Amino acid sequence: MDVAKAERIRIYDVARVAGVSVATASKALNDTGRMTDATRTRVKQTALALGFRPNAMARALTQQRSFTIGLLTNDSYGRFTLPVMAGINEALVDQGVSVFLCGIEDDAALGKIHVDAMLDKQVDGIIATGKRIDRRLPVDLSELPLPVVYAFTEGPADAVTLVSDDAQGAREATEWLLGLGRQRLVHVTGPDSFASVSARAGAFREAAGAAAAVLHGPWSEAWGHAAVAQLWQQETPPDAIFCGNDQIARGVVDALRERGVDVPADVSVIGFDNWEIVAAATRPPLTSVDMNLKELGRVAGRLILDLAEGKPVEPGIRTLPCKLVVRQSCGGDMLARPNRQEELQGI
Amino acid sequence: MDVAKAERIRIYDVARVAGVSVATASKALNDTGRMTDATRTRVKQTALALGFRPNAMARALTQQRSFTIGLLTNDSYGRFTLPVMAGINEALVDQGVSVFLCGIEDDAALGKIHVDAMLDKQVDGIIATGKRIDRRLPVDLSELPLPVVYAFTEGPADAVTLVSDDAQGAREATEWLLGLGRQRLVHVTGPDSFASVSARAGAFREAAGAAAAVLHGPWSEAWGHAAVAQLWQQETPPDAIFCGNDQIARGVVDALRERGVDVPADVSVIGFDNWEIVAAATRPPLTSVDMNLKELGRVAGRLILDLAEGKPVEPGIRTLPCKLVVRQSCGGDMLARPNRQEELQGI
Missing domain, CATH: 3.40.50.2300 (Response regulator)
Structure with missing residues (x-):
């Protein structure tokens, strides 16, 4: 595969092609700063033509959100996780939020690596899933500086937890x-x-x-x-x-x-x-x-969004009806x- | 420290010794990202102490890398995808790279949303998986400005594709x-x-x-x-x-x-x-x-890493032995x- 093709378009490239500074290009794309309409339009059209996508991290720095949710699972088999994930995706996709799935396979070290990666990517929240409501994951999420929703796994007493009835x-x-x-x-x-x-x-x-x-x-x-x-x-x-x-x-x-x-x-x-x-x-x-695992996923998705947006969510165990x-x-x-x-x- | 040894010190080693993620280490060394001054200083001192000397090419790549791989799957059931994903994770976790899983459920619109989200998060590459080597995914990845590896799904003629024998x-x-x-x-x-x-x-x-x-x-x-x-x-x-x-x-x-x-x-x-x-x-x-789906995942992980790092990878269909x-x-x-x-x- 062509290495050049693998290279990504950066704000620098947009600025160079549009003939403006990086700062001007950035302001043009963010609808801030002072410049002529012609310049702003030219920068935007250049960005479009080059296929430039604003760095998600840069956007997160201003908006404080990465529009990403981490899904941490201990269910290596996936029989529970995949329908739950489908539900979460359904709840989040319209909000422009995507989901990171990390399988931790009952391994505390692997769990820590994945949680670190999630924090590093500044996920807006984590949904933790397992196979049993009476078992904790091998990694402690209770002290993380971001919201966590638990599904089919035991969380701390004041956690937001979902389980089938x-x-x-x-x-x-x-x-x-x-x-x-x-x-x-x-x-x-x-x-x-x-x-x-x-x-x-x-x-x-x-x-x-x-x-x-x-x-x-x-x-x-x-x-x-x-x-x-x-x-x-x-x-x-x-x-x-x-x-x-x-x-x-x-x-x-x-x-x-x-x-x-x-x-x-x-x-x-x-x-x-x-x-x-x-x-x-x-x-x-x-x-x-x-x-109703898919519905449970939808509820988990809505709850983690509410938490990420700072809306009040009552802690405790929520049981969802079976059919x-x-x-x-x-x-x-x-x-x-x-x-x-x-x-x-x-x- | 001798040069040959210093060449072998990777950003991963710096990160591990400094007690931060690879992405944080990368940002610290590139004076980008958000972190405390203490962290940035610690990373830089660690890099100095270890003799970490990225060459120009590696530095360029490091700066542009998110240490994230997108896994796009059309296997809603997960029987094929989960073992493949476990293998991918095994290959990537030591490199500080984490995996985004997006299920597209044979839905072209959903596929486009997820691919856009991946581009937006600036993934370093995409692994596309399906259930059949003779069916394409409902979303075209051939024009994306980043490397793609196909597994159990049909890619374009010049793609890197993996399938069981x-x-x-x-x-x-x-x-x-x-x-x-x-x-x-x-x-x-x-x-x-x-x-x-x-x-x-x-x-x-x-x-x-x-x-x-x-x-x-x-x-x-x-x-x-x-x-x-x-x-x-x-x-x-x-x-x-x-x-x-x-x-x-x-x-x-x-x-x-x-x-x-x-x-x-x-x-x-x-x-x-x-x-x-x-x-x-x-x-x-x-x-x-x-x-041998897990091994197939490991190979896919190694290939996408090679491509993301700009190493040459021969295109074509690779068949992996069954047992x-x-x-x-x-x-x-x-x-x-x-x-x-x-x-x-x-x-």
């Missing part, structure tokens, strides 16, 4: 199963060390009754298989299984089919995450709780549900 | 199946409109013989099921199926199990992508071709393969 999502799923006439509900979920697991299990028990069993295991299809093997040793196996994520649910559905148990005729199954690639490939396709996306794995009359259209659109 | 990956998989003694090989893959599909199918036919069947369909588990139904109507079904991606392979393995066909005893199956979440959950776990990751779905004696250890580490 696990309890509400689990309650909706459980009530949906009860509404279908199911009577023997079981919750097969992830390790009980996760705050989200406790929140979902608590809401499940509240709706299904304290006697309803909750089985904990790893976040895997294999655990779905193992849980079915365990449950079908009982005299009266369940007629509905609400799973802690879609991978467990897929294992459950596969295991039931292999036992000749019909889903949804004999047993209704609901997952959590509404991870399209898993939910849609399950046979039959999986009804699942969607955490049940109904497919075929729990059966029943889908038409009975009033907001079916929105759900189907969500598929 | 589909043919070599397919050849390795096919030869592995032949080496196991399999004789009736079939390739079940994606739509023939994809360049990667043609490349893989061509290599498969070359190794397996022109008579070996290639079946095209969608990139889904459902197609894996349908293909097995079709193949098992034949009088002599295959004893080895090489699939175009892991999702098709998973469908194939599930369909075979449901027909009572043993994998790997009766039929060997190999996938493509080595997508951990699918390959590991398949029963039995899937042998698959890994595209077969052996799990249980194709059977045979894993010990027979000389580089078994590396493969197992790749799992």
Whole structure:
């Protein structure tokens, strides 16, 4: 590639071509200073013709804003981060604000490097995301001289934090199963060390009754298989299984089919995450709780903008509602549900 | 300090010793930017003490560099982009360079906004990634006044482009199946409109013989099921199926199990992508071709740095080798393969 082509047009080049000083060129482009209209126009036309873009840093020095937000993520897999980021972009792009994504991969040293780079680029704020609301990132953002919004990761007590409403999502799923006439509900979920697991299990028990069993295991299809093997040793196996994520649910559905148990005729199954690639490939396709990650990203984007603009934002944890996306794995009359259209659109 | 040694001191070393970012060190030495006098003095003294002597060319480049690379992606799902990005970050973080990620979601208007933002932030270069080597991004980067590296997306004829070696990956998989003694090989893959599909199918036919069947369909588990139904109507079904991606392979393995066909005893199956979440959950776990996306990202990072620093880089398409990751779905004696250890580490 041509090196000359890689060189960037600077204010100096504009000034030289327009035949004015750098100071005059700068003033002309900023609509300040004293000069003839002809000079100002000539400088602006020259800048346009050369493809000159005013240095973002120089602009930031006067406006105190870089129109850049840093997104720090600890989710190397991206399943949570990418939809959140899409939402953030949606909220910010119309404001001329762009987003820096830095993955820190649970590495404190890498986290520090990226935070330093963000400060150096004078980002207007940082959105910090993880995979668990009960885990802090390996880098402390609480003393930074700029606003921070936390999403799916634990922040300090006075932080602005966003999280999906696990309890509400689990309650909706459980009530949906009860509404279908199911009577023997079981919750097969992830390790009980996760705050989200406790929140979902608590809401499940509240709706299904304290006697309803909750089985904990790893976040895997294999655990779905193992849980079915365990449950079908009982005299009266369940007629509905609400799973802690879609991978467990897929294992459950596969295991039931292999036992000749019909889903949804004999047993209704609901997952959590509404991870399209898993939910849609399950046979039959999986009804699942969607955490509305894109909307959570939009809210995070609006909040960080408000903070960057100095608007008052109440600190604390904001929970955003989940939504049940109904497919075929729990059966029943889908038409009975009033907001079916929105759900189907969500598929 | 001798001259040869001083030549090797980089701005990065000055920054590290002075305890500031590379960009701050650069600004301090160039008497630009905003910082305390104490910081500027400390950086200058550090540079003096280390014998940092930028030559004229390096200084010019340093002055014009933002130590930021833009990563433009059209892969909204992130399955390809995130490993690539991890590799890019690995290559750049030690150079004090950070990465801007912008998703353009196949939207030309959004693409233009993000490219403008990148230019505005004066990124030193752009890495453009997509999902297909035979599709261009919806935004033209060929006239930008800065270096661009393309990965998994089509660039102009004189571009620097990176792509996995589909043919070599397919050849390795096919030869592995032949080496196991399999004789009736079939390739079940994606739509023939994809360049990667043609490349893989061509290599498969070359190794397996022109008579070996290639079946095209969608990139889904459902197609894996349908293909097995079709193949098992034949009088002599295959004893080895090489699939175009892991999702098709998973469908194939599930369909075979449901027909009572043993994998790997009766039929060997190999996938493509080595997508951990699918390959590991398949029963039995899937042998698959890994595209080495992280290494591809590292190479892209090094190339964009070279271009940003004005070093000569040969244009053209660079193909990076794939690697077969052996799990249980194709059977045979894993010990027979000389580089078994590396493969197992790749799992």
